[in-house]
Every structure is written in structure tokens, then in C-alpha cells.
Amino acid sequence: MYVAVKGGERAIDNAHRLLAEDRRGKTSTPDLTVDQIREQMKLAVDRVMTEGSVYDPDLAALALKQARGDMIEAIFLVRAYRTTLARFGSSLPVETGSMKIDRRISAAFKDVPGGQILGPTFDYTHRLIDFKLAADGGDPEEAISMDDAMPQARHVLDLLAGEGLVETPEASQDQAPPGDITRTPVEFPMDRSTRLQSLARGDEGFLLALGYSTQRGYARTHPFAGEIRVGRVAVEFQPEELGFPIQIGEMEMTECNMINQFQGSKTVPPQFTRGYGIALGHGERKAMAMALVDRSLRAGELGEERTAPSQDEEFVLSHCDNVQATGFVEHLKLPHYVDFQSELNLVRKMRRQVEDGIAFAGKEAAE
Amino acid sequence: MSLTDLAPGFADPVRDAAVSFRTILDAMARPGDVKSLPVTAPVPAPFNAAAICVALSLLDPDTPYWLAPDLRNDRIIGHFSFHTGAPFEADIHKAQFAFFPVADLARVMKDLSIGTDEYPDRSATAIALVPGFDSAGGVRLAGPGIETTCDFAPGGMTTDAWNALERNAMLFPLGVDTIFAGPDSLAAIPRSTRLTQLEA
Amino acid sequence: MSTETQDDGLEYNFAYLDEQTKRMIRRALLKAVAVPGYQVPFAGREMPMPYGWGTGGIQVTASILEPDDVLKVIDQGADDTTNAVSIRKFFQRVAGVATTEKTEGATLIQTRHRIPEMPLHEGQILVYQVPIPEPLRFLEPRETETRKMHALEEYGLMHVKLYEDIARHGHIATTYAYPVKVNDRYIMDPSPTPKFDNPKMNRCAALQLFGAGREKRIYAVPPYTDVVSLDFEDHPFEIQAWDNPCSLCGETNSFLDEVIMDDQGTRMFVCSDTDHCTTRQQQGYQGPGQEAAE
Numbered sequence: 068m069y070v071a072v073k074g075g076e077r078a079i080d081n082a083h084r085l086l087a088e089d090r091r092g093k094t095s096t097p098d099l100t101v102d103q104i105r106e107q108m109k110l111a112v113d114r115v116m117t118e119g120s121v122y123d124p125d126l127a128a129l130a131l132k133q134a135r136g137d138m139i140e141a142i143f144l145v146r147a148y149r150t151t152l153a154r155f156g157s158s159l160p161v162e163t164g165s166m167k168i169d170r171r172i173s174a175a176f177k178d179v180p181g182g183q184i185l186g187p188t189f190d191y192t193h194r195l196i197d198f199k200l201a202a203d204g205g206d207p208e209e210a211i212s213m214d215d216a217m218p219q220a221r222h223v224l225d226l227l228a229g230e231g232l233v234e235t236p237e238a239s240q241d242q243a244p245p246g247d248i249t250r251t252p253v254e255f256p257m258d259r260s261t262r263l264q265s266l267a268r269g270d271e272g273f274l275l276a277l278g279y280s281t282q283r284g285y286a287r288t289h290p291f292a293g294e295i296r297v298g299r300v301a302v303e304f305q306p307e308e309l310g311f312p313i314q315i316g317e318m319e320m321t322e323c324n325m326i327n328q329f330q331g332s333k334t335v336p337p338q339f340t341r342g343y344g345i346a347l348g349h350g351e352r353k354a355m356a357m358a359l360v361d362r363s364l365r366a367g368e369l370g371e372e373r374t375a376p377s378q379d380e381e382f383v384l385s386h387c388d389n390v391q392a393t394g395f396v397e398h399l400k401l402p403h404y405v406d407f408q409s410e411l412n413l414v415r416k417m418r419r420q421v422e423d424g425i426a427f428a429g430k431e432a433a434e
Numbered sequence: 435m436s437l438t439d440l441a442p443g444f445a446d447p448v449r450d451a452a453v454s455f456r457t458i459l460d461a462m463a464r465p466g467d468v469k470s471l472p473v474t475a476p477v478p479a480p481f482n483a484a485a486i487c488v489a490l491s492l493l494d495p496d497t498p499y500w501l502a503p504d505l506r507n508d509r510i511i512g513h514f515s516f517h518t519g520a521p522f523e524a525d526i527h528k529a530q531f532a533f534f535p536v537a538d539l540a541r542v543m544k545d546l547s548i549g550t551d552e553y554p555d556r557s558a559t560a561i562a563l564v565p566g567f568d569s570a571g572g573v574r575l576a577g578p579g580i581e582t583t584c585d586f587a588p589g590g591m592t593t594d595a596w597n598a599l600e601r602n603a604m605l606f607p608l609g610v611d612t613i614f615a616g617p618d619s620l621a622a623i624p625r626s627t628r629l630t631q632l633e634a
Numbered sequence: 635m636s637t638e639t640q641d642d643g644l645e646y647n648f649a650y651l652d653e654q655t656k657r658m659i660r661r662a663l664l665k666a667v668a669v670p671g672y673q674v675p676f677a678g679r680e681m682p683m684p685y686g687w688g689t690g691g692i693q694v695t696a697s698i699l700e701p702d703d704v705l706k707v708i709d710q711g712a713d714d715t716t717n718a719v720s721i722r723k724f725f726q727r728v729a730g731v732a733t734t735e736k737t738e739g740a741t742l743i744q745t746r747h748r749i750p751e752m753p754l755h756e757g758q759i760l761v762y763q764v765p766i767p768e769p770l771r772f773l774e775p776r777e778t779e780t781r782k783m784h785a786l787e788e789y790g791l792m793h794v795k796l797y798e799d800i801a802r803h804g805h806i807a808t809t810y811a812y813p814v815k816v817n818d819r820y821i822m823d824p825s826p827t828p829k830f831d832n833p834k835m836n837r838c839a840a841l842q843l844f845g846a847g848r849e850k851r852i853y854a855v856p857p858y859t860d861v862v863s864l865d866f867e868d869h870p871f872e873i874q875a876w877d878n879p880c881s882l883c884g885e886t887n888s889f890l891d892e893v894i895m896d897d898q899g900t901r902m903f904v905c906s907d908t909d910h911c912t913t914r915q916q917q918g919y920q921g922p923g924q925e926a927a928e
Contacts, residue, residue, distance in 0.1 A: 075719040146680040150655070151646065250496075252675030252850055255778050381776050391685045391848045395765070398686025401717055405710045405747045405906055408891055409809035409828040412874055417803060448648045452700045455660045459698065462667045463841045463856045492664075494657045530661075551785035555665035555674040578670045578817050579856035581839075607819055611668040624668035626817060626856075 090135045104128040113319075113348025114138060118389065119145030120249070120268050122318050122347050139270075143390045150249075159303045159312055163322045163345075164222050166298040173223045174292040175326055181220025186297060187349075223294040224324050224341065233293075233326060233339040255381050256367070262384060266361060267345055269387030271353045277377045278359030286375035288362050289328035290342065297321045297349050321346045323354035327362050332370040340369065439509070441476040443490050443517035450475065454491040458613065461622040466575040466586035468567045468621045478509050484615035485533055485563050489514055492559075493531060498523035502534035502542065505563070529558055536562045536590035536614070543598040548608040557625075560612040565589040567616055573599075577627045585632065586621065588614045593631065600629050649696040650728040655679055659697035659852070663843065666854035671816025672784070673767050678850040688721060689847030691744050691763035695725065698759065698843070699742065704732045706740035711748035711889065711906035718746070737909050747810075749831040751888045751910040754840035756857065762825045764846035767853065769813040769823040789821050792864065800869050809874070815862045816855055824861075830873045830889045835861040880905045881923030883914035 091098070105112055105128035115127035119142045127145055134140035170186025173179050185191075199205075227233040246261035248268075257265070266274065281288050299319050303312040323344040331337035342362025344354035363377040376382055386392060444450035453472040461469045474483045475490055493499055493514060498521050501510060511522045523529045526545045534542050539562050549557035572587025573596055602609045602625055609625030623629070647653065662676040681689040699705070705725055709718040713735040721744060722733050734740050737750040746763040754760060770780040773791045783789065792813060799807045806812075812829035816822045824835060825844060835842065835855060842855040855861060865871035879886045881902040888910060890903040902923055905911035915924075 075714045075716040076723070079716055079719060079723075143680070143684065147682045150679040150681070151650075151652065153652065249679075250677050252677050254675070255776075381778065385777075390680065394685025394687065394689075395848055396686075397684060398765070401687065401746075402710050402715055403747070403826075404891055405828055405889065406810045406826050408889075408906075409830075409874060411892065412876075413807060413809045416805075417807070420804065448653060449701060451653065451656075452648070452698075455656075456698060456700050459660070459663060459667065459841075462664050463854075492657060492661055494654050496654075496658065497661070552781045553675075554669050554672060555662070557665070559664065578859040579667075581858045607669045607672060611664065626668060626670060 090133070099132055101125060101128045101132060104131050110349060111136075111138065111141075113346070113350050114271060114353070115141045115145055116347040117350055117353060118142045118268050118270065119149065121145050121149045124348070139389050139393050143393070146390055156304060156306075158315070159305060161300040161302060161318070161320070163296065163300055163320065164225070165219055166296055166300050166320070166322075167317075168218050168220060168296055168298040169319075169349075170297040171220060171294065172292070173294045175294075176223065179220075179223050179294075180226070181218060184218065188351075222324065224326065227293075227326075227339070231338065234329075234335075234341060253384070255384075257380065257384065259365075259368075262364060262380070263343060263345075263357075263361060265384045265387060266357045269357070269384075270389035270392070271350070271356065273387050273389070273392075274356040274360050275352060277363070277383060278356035280375065281359050281363050281377050286363050286366065286371075286373075286378045288325075288342070288359065290359055290362065291326045292355065293324040293326035293341075295321070295323045295351055295354065297351070319348050321348070321350045321354045323351070323358045325355070325358040325362055329369065335369075340365070439512070440516055441478050441513060443513075444473065444475050447490075451491045454487045458488060458491065458620065458622070461613065461620055462579075462611065462624055464579045464584075465577065465623050465627040466573075466580065466584035466621060468616075468619050470619045474618070478513050480505055481510060481533075482563050482615055482617050484613075484617070484620040485561055488561055488613055488615060488620070489520075489531075489533070490517055493518040493520035495519040495521070497530045498528055499531040499533065500524070500526045500529035502532075502538050504535055504538075505533055531559050531561060533561045533563065536564045536588065536595065537592075538562075539612075540592070540594040540598040543602060543610060546610045548602075548605055548610060551608070554607045554609075557608065558610050560610050562588075562612060562614050564591075564614050564616050567614070567619065567621060571632055573629045573631050575623065575627050575629060579624075580627070586623070587632075588616070588621065596629060596631050599623060600631075603628055646728050648701070648729055649699045649725070650682075651679065651693065651696045655693075656697045659693055662852045663694065663697065663854065666843070666852050667841070667856050669820075670855055670859050671814075671820030671822040671853060673846075673851040673853045676850055676852050678847045681847065683720070683724070685848035686765060687717060688744070688746055688763035690845030690849075690852070691746070691761050691847075692721060692724070692845070693847060694761050694843050694845035694852065695742065695744050696729070698761075699725065699729050699731060701729070701731065703741045704734050704739055706734050706737065706743045706909075707745075708743065708748060708750070708907075708909075709746040710891075711750075712908040714908065735909050736913075737907075747826050747828075748889070748906060749827055749834045751885075751905070751907045753834070754838055756839045758840040760838075760840050760842045762827075762842065762844045764823065764825040764844050764851070765848070766811075767823055767844065767846040767849050767851040769811075769821050784820060787819065792821060793866075796864060797866065800866070805869065806865070806871075812871075813864050815864060817859050818862075821864070822853065822855075822861075828874060828889055829863065829871075832861070832863045832871070833873065837861070876903060878903050879921055880911060881921040883911045883919045884921040885911070885914060885919070 105124050111131055112124050112127045115130055116122055130141040130144040168184055171184045224233050228235050248261055248264050299317045301314050302316045302318055304315045305312040325342035326339045327342055329338055329340040342358040344357030346353045360377055364380055366373050366378040450473045457469045457472050471484055471487055475486050477483050477486050500523050514520050532546055546558035566589045569587040569589040575584045575586050606625050611624040614621045659676055662674045666674045681692055683689055707718045707722040709715040725731055737752045742759050744761045768780050770783055773795055774780050796806050810828045811823055811826045812832055814822050814824055837858050839857050841857055844853045863871040876890045880890055882904050885905055889906045891906045893902050895902055
């Protein structure tokens with residue numbers, strides 16, 4: 068006799084225990100500490116903060132530990148935690164122009180006031196596996212420290228803006244309070260601040276591929292890395308009752324200003340336009356990809372013909388969130404047997420009709 | 435006005451807001467069906483208990499609200515500001531919620547936001563303060579939420595007021611949704627409800 | 635009762651969501667009820683379950699739940715499927731509400747892909763988990779366009795699609811998420827329920843609420859509201875029928891799941907609504923599967 072399967076609850080409990088065991092791995096190896104992840108897996112932590120939309124390296128490191136290194140799972144954990152946090156207010160806009168710089172490069176100029184600062188980068192490393200790290204790598208050689216006097220420098224693009232060669236962001240956009248995609252329903256078309264917000268928490272891989280596609284000719288934007296800067300910015304908050312801002316902390320951020328060629332239009336003379344990207348912590352790839360896609364999405368505003376996926380606002384912004392994407396893709400694992408049953412019945416019915424039809428046609432032919 | 439003048443809000447804010455909301459939802463889903471308030475909170479004059487319940491359950495810093503001149507005083511504005519954080523909006527066109535005595539209904543309905551074709555949800559919710567629900571005459575209601583018909587006769591409604599609600603219903607799917615707030619109960623007429631006026 | 639301290643030391647607000655989020659969702663729900671079948675955008679929050687697992691339904695449930703509610707959660711009609719168990723446990727934990735598997739005794743039923751076989755009554759609310767709320771989405775992928783189509787009541791495209799089905803197959807080839815027209819105005823997606831369940835939505839005594847978390851939409855069908863499945867005069871809407879009764883309870887008028895019994899592909903059919911099936915068996919009804927076993 069058939070008995071319907073019961074015991075979902077026990078199965079779930081046990082799955083959770085198995086997951087916990089697998090997460091820990093062999094207990095003969097030492098347990099990872101959150102400090103270790105924060106200090107030694109920094110770029111993973113930074114990505115989790117950016118796409119999780121919370122600046123908290125300890126929390127992101129913990130999420131990575133719990134997620135067994137699965138980035139999207141860790142991002143999801145941070146996002147779900149974020150929604151339970153009370154909101155006390157909004158900070159003032161951070162001033163990236165007065166960033167204390169760790170790294171700052173411009174590919175558009177050989178030298179710029181304030182200098183090119185290479186900082187910590189993989190760019191000129193030879194990608195050779197360093198087997199010394201497999202053994203106890205020991206402490207690295209000391210670099211020349213800049214900690215005492217982290218330099219500050221104006222944005223490279225500000226230097227060009229004076230000549231009118233590069234567009235200046237519209238003042239009206241600067242004044243309007245930015246939208247908040249976590250508090251208000253998304254509406255298309257989106258204004259730029261809301262769009263940038265979506266891109267900032269968007270999936271690095273997705274934006275990378277889209278940005279790449281613009282370079283390969285799908286909505287080519289002729290980009291130059293006007294400036295990439297990584298460093299610490301002050302976060303200021305102005306309590307209503309105080310009437311003046313107070314600094315509540317510092318955040319590490321990565322900012323990218325792309326310069327893109329623009330032929331000009333009926334109303335605007337030829338000039339360079341901008342694409343903008345930003346990430347929490349150190350995230351150059353993300354900031355650059357974001358800047359490319361941002362510029363591409365400005366097609367409508369700049370009167371360019373929309374021909375490629377990267378220019379399609381609804382397409383890009385509806386699909387750039389990896390927590391949403393992974394949820395919907397992976398939900399296919401959930402039972403769908405009611406829907407499948409419906410389709411099964413339909414396919415059987417249609418096959419019967421086809422067979423009857425063939426039989427009927429055969430009979431007709433024989434007559 | 436100082437903090438000591440403030441009347442308390444809900445005794446148990448989380449629970450009381452939950453049960454009050456369910457009553458409002460039920461009222462909106464069953465137009466004309468008069469629902470007793472499940473809880474009451476202290477009522478600063480000249481409000482009534484149901485209107486306070488609605489305000490404490492639905493207002494927050496994202497919802498500008500408007501008060502009819504007769505209901506507008508520092509005590510009420512301070513009360514709402516402290517308990518909900520909602521901003522008072524002097525321009526009725528921009529209000530998401532409007533509170534007024536039922537006598538003002540016909541006048542107020544003209545000015546409230548009815549939403550847009552693409553976003554009919556961006557319309558105002560009207561809260562009319564009524565003395566009770568056992569008046570003579572009234573209307574016969576039909577439409578979503580009503581099995582056959584439902585007779586509804588809140589106090590203080592005039593022919594003009596019913597006409598205003600009939601006109602509102604003709605705007606569907608645009609229009610204002612109205613909550614009738616009494617001393618110990620409430621009822622609603624959303625824009626989807628059709629009205630026929632009855633002889634008094 | 636504002637906060638519940640949990641075994642793991644974490645404190646959450648009643649029903650998990652913070653009060654401001656609940657208020658936002660509650661306001662959206664009132665507008666949804668006032669405009670039956672219209673999809674109200676809401677600022678959906680990230681929940682501790684993945685998108686696609688019912689985050690919309692969960693947010694709606696969390697926002698309407700009161701401490702005295704009796705909650706039933708079903709997935710594919712069953713109370714004991716893993717996701718139903720997981721969601722039920724979540725609300726037991728964060729809201730401490732009573733739960734039941736009995737359709738009759740529930741005040742609030744959250745469902746994925748089914749409507750219970752037993753007619754619902756006035757005191758009940760049915761909350762649907764919705765993956766794609768926009769019935770026109772597969773005809774027109776752009777939100778800006780579909781929003782216009784709803785605004786103008788321009789539904790020709792949908793009729794064309796259904797009619798193409800008829801031209802090709804001789805009948806409408808949509809078996810679940812079958813589009814309906816609500817209150818003679820908005821075309822609505824009933825969520826991926828089988829079309830077998832569509833007639834139950836029409837003039838249902840219970841309030842029906844729909845939550846789509848990833849797509850951030852809420853919509854509603856008030857009690858006793860007309861819900862008409864789209865069809866054509868010469869091709870009227872019809873529901874699925876099975877050649878066999880339920881093997882366990884003998885029911886001939888319920889949605890049946892097909893169960894493959896062995897490697898030879900022997901099949902049997904059982905009610906997808908597990909509460910309906912067990913209730914009938916307790917009442918003494920037997921299906922052919924039970925008789926054969928005796």
C-alpha cells in the first residue's frame with residue numbers, strides 16, 4: 068500500500084546538521100577565525116560588503132565563514148541581516164575628493180597633480196602560484212608605509228572639467244535627494260542615482276560581462292580609465308537637533324571615473340562624458356565594470372541609439388541583483404509537481420490527439 | 435507643547451497595531467460591514483477612537499497626512515509626530531491620508547489624490563470621522579467584498595456627500611478609498627464599491 | 635510580546651519584520667484590496683529565505699499576522715513538503731502563533747501552487763506565494779509596456795496568445811497560472827496554481843492576498859469578487875479531469891498527483907491536498923489503492 072511520504076521536518080533538521088558538519092570540514096584542521104577571514108580574505112569580504120550593502124568587515128567575514136566561502140550566499144546573509152537593522156538616518160554624501168588615498172591611478176594622463184599612486188595591486192604581479200604560501204609563508208617584507216601621511220588629491224576629471232572638455236554632472240541631480248531602492252519600489256525609467264544604487268549592489272560577474280560586451284562592440288563607448296582611486300573617506304552625520312555634521316567613522320571605498328568619447332548632439336557640443344562606478348572596500352573590477360555599464364545606460368539621456376543589452380535599462384537593472392537571480396534560478400529545486408502534473412496531462416492529451424489524427428489520416432488515405 | 439502633555443499611543447504598539455490593521459483590512463475587504471475596534475488608545479480631542487486607531491496603525495515617516503481645520507491643532511500634530519513620525523501636510527493634494535469630520539466629506543473628496551492610470555494605488559485614503567453607524571437612510575452597497583448587497587448608514591452623511599462617493603466610484607480603478615471612523619467601530623467604502631442612495 | 639528571544643540569543647520583532655516595513659506592506663495591502671487584481675508595487679525586503687521560496691507570501695503573512703491567528707502552510711497542496719515545513723517553523727519561531735494542518739481550523743493559510751479543495755469560509759485569509767505576478771510578462775517582457783497595457787485595459791495581446799493556442803492545438807494550452815479577469819477590469823496571474831483551482835477563486839468567501847517578493851508586487855481579490863478565467867465562446871474554459879479517483883480516499887473531484895510506484899513505471903493517483911485526503915480517509919472513504927491492499 069502507498070503511504071504518502073512524511074517527515075519533511077526531520078529531513079530538514081538533519082540536512083542542517085550535515086551542512087554544519089560539511090562547513091566545519093575535518094575537525095583535525097583548526098577552525099577558521101573571523102579575524103583571519105577579515106584580514107586575509109579581504110577582497111572577498113569587500114565584495115560581500117558591497118553587494119550586501121552593509122559596511123561591516125566583521126559581519127561580512129562571519130557571513131563568508133557561515134556560507135562556506137560561497138560569495139552569493141554570504142551576500143544574501145548580510146542582506147537579510149541588514150533588513151532587520153533600525154535606520155537612524157542618512158549620512159551626508161561622502162566626499163571622495165578628499166579621500167585619504169591608498170591607490171590612485173589615471174590611464175588618461177602620464178602624470179597628474181597628486182601623482183600616480185600604485186598602492187596594493189595585482190596588476191604587475193606575475194601570476195605564478197607562490198608555493199611558499201602553502202608552507203607557513205611567514206611575515207611579508209615590509210613595504211614603505213604611507214600611513215603617516217595618506218595623500219589627498221582632487222579628482223582628475225575636475226581638472227578637465229574646467230576646460231569644458233568633460234561634462235559636469237547636472238547640478239539638479241546633485242541637489243535632489245538620492246532614491247533608495249531598499250525602501251521604495253523600483254520604477255522604470257529610473258533616475259541616475261537610483262540606477263547607480265542598483266548597479267552598486269549588482270553582481271560583479273554580471274556587470275563585468277556587460278561592461279566587457281561594450282568594449283567588444285555591443286554599444287561601444289570608447290572608455291578611458293580617467294581615474295581609479297582607493298582609500299578612506301570620512302562618513303559624516305548631521306543629527307537634526309545638532310545642526311552641524313559630526314564625523315562618525317571612516318570607510319574604505321573604491322571609485323572609478325571612466326571618460327568616454329561623445330560625438331555631441333544637437334544640443335551638446337562634442338565632449339567627454341562620464342561613467343561612474345563605486346564599491347565598498349577595495350573592488351576595482353566592480354567599480355570599473357559598473358562605470359562602463361553606467362555610461363552605456365545613459366544612451367537615452369545622451370540621444371544615442373539603443374542597440375545592445377548593456378543599454379537596456381530594464382534588462383540590466385532587473386537582472387543585476389544576484390540574490391534575486393540565484394533565488395529564482397535555484398527555486399527550481401522546490402517541488403513543482405502540481406504544475407508538472409498539469410503539463411503532463413496536457414502533453415498526454417495532445418499526443419492522443421496527434422495519434423488519433425494520424426490514425427484518421429491513415430484511414431482516409433486507405434479509403 | 436511639551437512631552438508631558440502627550441497622551442500615550444497604543445499600550446502594546448506591536449500587538450495593537452497588528453490587531454487594528456486586521457480590523458481595517460477586514461473593513462476594506464467587506465465594504466459597509468461595521469467592525470468593532472479590537473483595542474483603543476487614548477484619544478486627544480477632537481479625534482475619535484477609530485480615527486486614532488487608523489492613524490497609529492498606518493502612519494509613519496513616509497506618509498504625509500492632512501487634517502481638516504476643525505481637527506487641526508498642535509496637540510494632534512504633536513501626538514502623531516511623536517507616535518508615528520508622520521509629517522503633517524498642509525497641501526491636501528499631496529496628502530496620503532486625510533482626516534476630517536464627515537460634514538467636510540463632499541468638499542474634501544474633490545481635492546484628494548485619485549492616483550494615476552499607471553499607478554492607481556498612489557491615491558489618498560480618506561478618514562471621515564462619524565458619530566456612529568445607525569443613521570436613517572444611507573446607501574445600498576454592492577461590488578467586490580459584498581456577497582449580495584449591504585445597507586450602510588453612517589451618521590452625518592448628506593446627499594452631497596453620497597453624491598461625492600458615487601462620483602468617486604465612477605473613477606474606478608482610480609479614486610479615493612474611504613474609512614468611516616466612529617467612536618468605537620469603523621467601516622470602509624473603497625473605490626470599487628457601487629452605491630445606490632436609499633430614502634431616509 | 636514585542637520581541638521574542640530565541641534559543642540562539644537573537645531577538646526579532648513579532649513576525650520578524652520591523653514595524654515600519656509592516657506598515658508599508660499594510661498600506662499596500664489596503665490599496666490592493668481597493669483595486670482588485672491590480673499589482674501594487676511595494677518595497678519588498680530581503681527575507682531570511684531565498685527569493686523564489688515564498689518571500690512575497692511570507693512578507694504578506696508577517697504583516698497581517700496577529701497573535702491569535704492559526705496558521706496553515708501548504709506547498710503543492712501538502713502541509714508536509716519541506717518548504718511548507720520550513721515556512722511554518724519560521725512563523726512558529728518568530729511569531730509564536732498556533733499552527734494547524736486542518737484547512738477548516740486555520741484563520742490564515744499561506745500557499746504555494748494550490749488552493750485547498752475544501753471551500754474556504756468568511757473568516758479566512760488565503761495568502762499566495764507568487765513568482766511572476768505579471769500575467770502579460772511572457773507576451774511583453776518590459777514593465778514599462780505591461781503597465782501601460784493594464785492602464786489602458788489593452789488586453790488584446792493576451793487573447794491573441796490564447797487564440798493562437800486554439801489554432802495550433804485545438805484548445806488553450808495553458809494548464810497552470812491560467813490568466814483571469816478580476817472584477818471585470820484587471821487581468822491577473824493567479825500564481826502557478828493549476829487551472830483546476832481557478833473556479834475556486836471566483837466569488838470565494840475568503841480574502842485572497844498575493845505576494846511576489848522578488849518582483850515586489852502585492853495584489854488582492856476581496857471576498858465575493860468575480861474572477862473569470864479567460865476563454866472564448868466557442869472554446870469555453872474547462873478544468874482538468876482524471877480518469878481515476880484518488881487511490882487513497884476515492885475522491886473523484888480533486889487535483890491528483892501522479893506517483894510512480896516502481897521501476898516498471900506503475901502509477902497511482904493521490905490527492906495533492908493532503909488534508910483533504912486524510913480527512914476523507916478518517917471519515918471512512920477508501921480509494922482503490924486501499925481496497926487492493928486489504
